[in-house]
Amino acid sequence: MLVRPFRIVDHVTDINLEELWAEGIRGFIFDLDNTIMAPHTGVLEDAIADWLKKIEAMGFQSVVVSNNPLGFYTRAAEKTLNLPVLGNAGKPRRKQLYKALEMLKLEAPQVVVVGDRPLTDIWGGQRLGAFTILVDPLTKHLEHPVVKVLRRLERIFVHPHSESKETL
Helix, strand or coil: CCECCCEEECCHHHCCHHHHHHCCCCEEEECCECCCECCCCCCCCHHHHHHHHHHHHHCCEEEEECCCCCHHHHHHHHHHHCCCEECCCCCCCCHHHHHHHHHHCCCHHHEEEEECCHHHHHHHHHHHCCEEEEECCCCHHHCCHHHHHHHHHHHCCECCCCCCCCCC
């Protein structure tokens, strides 16, 4: 099994929105924890908050799909982000990803799935038929050493498209 994100960027705000728009992308499906919000904090960085306002102003639609099963947490994140959050998704399963497409009223090729986990977010996006962008985890510098090793192992399965390290 190969996981092939179309792009790999350091931070979600490194994604080139103008280029995505020119490619026909009209919607985002974001992972929550470690992609647009530090895990279990409910806190949104100012730079990400500004970036989310920019994508909305450009006409992109957004939904968050998280594997987090805690309803109180995903509801709180929904209020903080002012975006719909679908929790307990079980990615790479596609059920909640399909629901997100319905909410966006878009087809998979018009959407980009953005996440920090190759074997959940990116693989789920691939299985959906969407464009995919892998980001570095927001709190990678704070992660337990075991998690760091697991992430390195997970990256063994990542084989990016040839131009993927470009900032999109």
